[in-house]
Structures are given as structure tokens and as C-alpha cells.
Amino acid sequence: MSPTNRTVVVTGIGATTPLGGDVASFWEALVAGKSGVSLLEQDWAAELPVRIAAQIAVEPSEILPRPQARKLDRSAQFALIAAQQAWKDAGFTAKAGEDQSANPDRVGAVIASGIGGVTTLLDQYDVLKEKGVRRVSPHTVPMLMPNSPAANVGIELGARAGVHTPVSACASGAEAIGYAIEMIRTGRADVVVAGGTEAAIHPLPIVAFGNMMAMSKNNDDPQGASRPYDSGRDGFVLGEGAGVIVLESEEHAKARGARIYVEAVGQGISADAHHITQPEPSGNGIAHALQNLLDNTDLKPAEIVHVNAHATSTPQGDVAEIKALRKVFGDDVDHMAISATKSMTGHLLGGAGGIETVASILALVNRTAPPTINLDELDPEVNADVVRGEARQLPEGQIAVLNDSFGFGGHNVVLAFRTV
Amino acid sequence: MAATQEEIVEGLAEIVNEIAGIPVEDVQLDKSFTDDLDVDSLSMVEVVVAAEERFDVKIPDEDVKNLKTVGDATDYILKHQA
Numbered sequence: 001m002s003p004t005n006r007t008v009v010v011t012g013i014g015a016t017t018p019l020g021g022d023v024a025s026f027w028e029a030l031v032a033g034k035s036g037v038s039l040l041e042q043d044w045a046a047e048l049p050v051r052i053a054a055q056i057a058v059e060p061s062e063i064l065p066r067p068q069a070r071k072l073d074r075s076a077q078f079a080l081i082a083a084q085q086a087w088k089d090a091g092f093t094a095k096a097g098e099d100q101s102a103n104p105d106r107v108g109a110v111i112a113s114g115i116g117g118v119t120t121l122l123d124q125y126d127v128l129k130e131k132g133v134r135r136v137s138p139h140t141v142p143m144l145m146p147n148s149p150a151a152n153v154g155i156e157l158g159a160r161a162g163v164h165t166p167v168s169a170c171a172s173g174a175e176a177i178g179y180a181i182e183m184i185r186t187g188r189a190d191v192v193v194a195g196g197t198e199a200a201i202h203p204l205p206i207v208a209f210g211n212m213m214a215m216s217k218n219n220d221d222p223q224g225a226s227r228p229y230d231s232g233r234d235g236f237v238l239g240e241g242a243g244v245i246v247l248e249s250e251e252h253a254k255a256r257g258a259r260i261y262v263e264a265v266g267q268g269i270s271a272d273a274h275h276i277t278q279p280e281p282s283g284n285g286i287a288h289a290l291q292n293l294l295d296n297t298d299l300k301p302a303e304i305v306h307v308n309a310h311a312t313s314t315p316q317g318d319v320a321e322i323k324a325l326r327k328v329f330g331d332d333v334d335h336m337a338i339s340a341t342k343s344m345t346g347h348l349l350g351g352a353g354g355i356e357t358v359a360s361i362l363a364l365v366n367r368t369a370p371p372t373i374n375l376d377e378l379d380p381e382v383n384a385d386v387v388r389g390e391a392r393q394l395p396e397g398q399i400a401v402l403n404d405s406f407g408f409g410g411h412n413v414v415l416a417f418r419t420v
Numbered sequence: 421m422a423a424t425q426e427e428i429v430e431g432l433a434e435i436v437n438e439i440a441g442i443p444v445e446d447v448q449l450d451k452s453f454t455d456d457l458d459v460d461s462l463s464m465v466e467v468v469v470a471a472e473e474r475f476d477v478k479i480p481d482e483d484v485k486n487l488k489t490v491g492d493a494t495d496y497i498l499k500h501q502a
Binding site for chain 2: 065066067068070071134135137138139142
């Protein structure tokens with residue numbers, strides 16, 4: 001096979017999420033239909049119109065050494081934890097080079113975040129105002145820059161083939177994984193650590209999203225607030241965390257005897273060119289991305305049995321995605337079990353594509369589609385087979401999953417994975 | 421009241437422990453901040469700011485580059501503390 005058309009596989013997965021601090025606990029809670037959303041007990045939240053969020057299950061301070069953690073924004077802490085899990089899960093025992101099965105010159109890192117080090121930026125501005133110039137941390141710039149999670153993961157794992165941070169709001173994590181697939185497919189790297197992270201649970205982002213009317217204000221029922229596809233949905237619930245995977249050329253993985261989870265079939269990308277925050281309502285922009293996926297890969301609609309939908313619980317977005325699936329796949333949508341895992345995890349913005357890719361891979365490996373919770377009354381415009389209430393078994397044989405991610409700005413990214 | 425040499429080393433050790441995680445007993449007069457104590461140039465700025473507050477001393481940026489070891493910093497603070 002030519003170096004520009006190499007098969008890409010997934011050999012490691014890692015996650016730290018509102019449902020659990022590692023992949024096993026995350027998956028267990030997803031399949032059980034648990035909500036990670038809770039009331040914000042912090043003092044600063046008391047007077048806010050939105051007082052709910054999906055907060056991380058295991059604080060990074062319980063895992064990272066303090067001297068390392070204090071030089072990292074929370075988003076980079078999440079990314080580093082998830083990346084270390086994924087790297088170890090892929091069978092590497094030390095950073096590239098020290099573990100000789102990975103050549104650092106052939107290892108890349110692509111980690112994205114939608115907003116970057118926003119809590120560092122805002123906290124240090126408070127320090128400047130309250131304590132003066134001298135007290136602003138000299139680590140502020142390397143902590144707040146959006147490429148900081150990728151750069152820190154790259155340093156930690158010895159990635160020298162290239163370190164990148166695509167930014168496309170809530171599509172960022174998926175775009176990072178798509179970018180990583182291309183790095184391997186085109187021969188720039190043999191192994192790439194890729195995913196998304198976000199840490200934006202802070203009064204300013206919460207108030208700002210709230211003022212856009214984008215967030216659920218269902219403070220009285222935190223666990224019932226994120227309700228994709230339900231007629232009563234009133235916006236997304238902000239979540240935090242990271243999901244990171246190890247992608248590898250099939251050739252490289254087989255040569256070192258690595259366990260292969262799934263094939264990363266490829267990606268479809270498009271842009272709406274419509275509105276800075278609203279999705280193109282007919283679903284044409286998303287449909288274009290889905291069509292690109294089919295045109296650029298050997299994926300067949302018949303083998304797609306599951307979709308981890310973007311479905312954030314906003315009135316417009318949830319419907320546009322279903323319309324797009326119908327446009328491109330027609331009746332084939334009927335055999336696709338659609339899951340909106342944001343009903344449980346909340347919306348991790350740039351981290352969403354990361355943890356939802358991990359969920360998609362696990363759905364294939366375990367042949368189980370996680371449920372969509374809080375779906376009491378299906379929106380009549382959602383004419384698709386949504387997995388409601390309980391997890392559902394997926395068919396035997398070769399099957400594939402789609403992971404959809406869309407972002408403010410009109411970014412559409414669809415990733416496809418397939419059993420091996 | 422001005423701090424003694426012993427008190428300054430003890431204070432610097434606590435600061436370096438907080439910032440770089442180095443055990444306090446390893447912070448000795450002959451130790452280099454960058455080579456021995458895992459304090460890079462950015463963390464050195466933090467050490468300096470913390471030392472200024474603790475020992476009521478001003479350490480201008482142009483003097484920081486001369487503070488290579490814990491001994492250098494201790495001497496500087498002994499001479500310049502208010």
C-alpha cells in the first residue's frame with residue numbers, strides 16, 4: 001500500500017470525564033445511563049442564572065504531582081491525564097524513544113480545546129487587579145495558550161513528528177482526531193496521540209453562554225437538564241474533561257504486536273458558511289460533511305449501525321443533524337442506533353469529540369450503544385431510531401460507527417470507526 | 421527584625437518545595453536552582469517574588485540572573501533586607 005493511503009487503527013484510549021476518571025468507569029456509567037450533571041456548590045455560582053454543570057469525577061490534583069499541576073491550566077491537566085492513560089493502554093511503557101517501540105521522530109500529538117486556558121486567563125486577571133503586577137504568574141502565557149495541552153502532552157510522551165491544535169469550537173476534539181488520521185495516512189507519522197479537552201466551568205463562560213440562550217436553566221433538576229431530542233429541551237449543560245486516543249498505522253501496530261481496538265476509517269469535514277452560532281437549519285452543511293466521508297473512504301452506509309450524535313440538547317441543532325443523516329443515508333438511517341451521550345456527560349465543547357470518540361470505539365468493541373437519557377417525549381421532527389432509556393446491543397459482523405461533532409462558526413466534522 | 425542566614429535558607433527551602441516539589445532538606449547553600457532544584461527560568465521568577473514577600477526585600481529583574489545558587493540568593497537577601 002502506498003504511504004499516502006495507509007490504514008489507520010486505534011490502539012489506546014484514555015478519558016477523564018464527569019462520569020468517571022478513567023475509561024472503565026466512564027463506560028460503565030454510560031451504559032448504565034447515569035447523569036454526570038450536578039448543582040454547582042461554589043460560592044461564585046450562587047447568583048448565576050445557570051447553576052448546573054457536569055463536573056469532573058476525579059480531580060486532577062488527585063493524580064498529577066503538585067509541582068507539575070501548578071504549571072498547567074486545568075484543560076492541560078485533563079489532557080495530560082487522558083493522554084497518559086491512552087499511551088499506557090496502547091502498550092507503551094515509557095515516553096517515545098525510551099520505549100524503543102516508538103520512534104519520537106515518528107510520533108505526533110494533536111490535542112484540541114475549544115476555548116483554551118480560559119480559567120487561567122480570568123484568574124490571573126483577577127490577580128492583576130487585586131494583588132498587582134508582581135503577583136501575576138510567570139506561567140500565565142504557557143498555561144493559557146490554546147496549544148498548551150498538545151504541547152505538554154507532546155513533551156510528556158516525546159512526540160517530535162509534529163504537535164498541533166486545530167480550533168473549531170465544539171468540533172475541535174473531533175477535528176484533532178481527523179487531523180491525526182491524516183498525519184498517519186499521509187506518512188508524516190506512525191503513531192499520533194489525539195483528542196480534545198475542555199475546562200471552562202467558570203462564571204464568565206457560564207454567564208456568556210447563558211446570555212446567548214444556549215444553556216439549560218433547569219437548575220431545579222440538574223440530572224434531567226440535558227435532554228437531547230426531547231420536546232422539552234432548553235439548551236446544553238456545560239461539562240469538563242478530556243478524551244484522548246492513540247492512533248497508529250496498521251503496519252506499525254502489527255509490527256509491535258499491539259492490540260487493535262478498531263480501524264479509524266476516516267473523516268468528513270465541511271463548513272456551513274451560514275451563521276456564526278446557528279446551524280444551517282436544513283442540515284445541508286452537515287450533509288456535505290457526511291457525503292465527503294462516504295466519498296473519501298470505503299465506508300458503506302449499510303455497515304453503519306450506530307451514531308454517536310452531536311445532539312447537545314439545543315432546539316435547532318438536534319434536528320438539523322437528523323435531517324442531514326436522512327438526506328445522505330435515506331432509509332439506511334433506520335438501522336442506525338442513535339445515541340446522544342451528552343444527555344449524561346453534558347457538553348464538553350472542544351472535549352466532546354474526544355470523549356465521544358472514546359465512547360464510539362467502546363460501543364463497537366462491546367457491541368453496545370449507550371442510551372440517551374431524559375428522553376421522555378421524542379421531538380416529532382426527530383424521525384430516527386434513538387436509543388432511549390437503556391443501552392442496546394449492536395449486531396454481529398463488521399460494523400461501523402459515526403461520531404458527529406459540530407461547532408460555533410459552522411464547523412462540521414464526522415469521524416468513522418469500524419470493527420477489525 | 422532581619423532574618424538570619426539559617427532562617428533565609430529555611431524560608432527558601434519552603435518556597436522551592438512549594439514551587440518545584442523538591443524536599444526541603446535538599447535545598448542547601450551550594451545547590452543551583454536550575455541544575456539541582458528543578459527551578460526553570462519561569463519558576464525562578466516565582467521563587468523571587470515569594471522571597472521578596474517573605475523577607476521584605478526588593479530583588480530587581482537585573483539582579484535575578486546573578487542568583488545561581490541558594491547561597492547567592494541567601495547572601496543577596498542578607499545584604500538587602502529592610
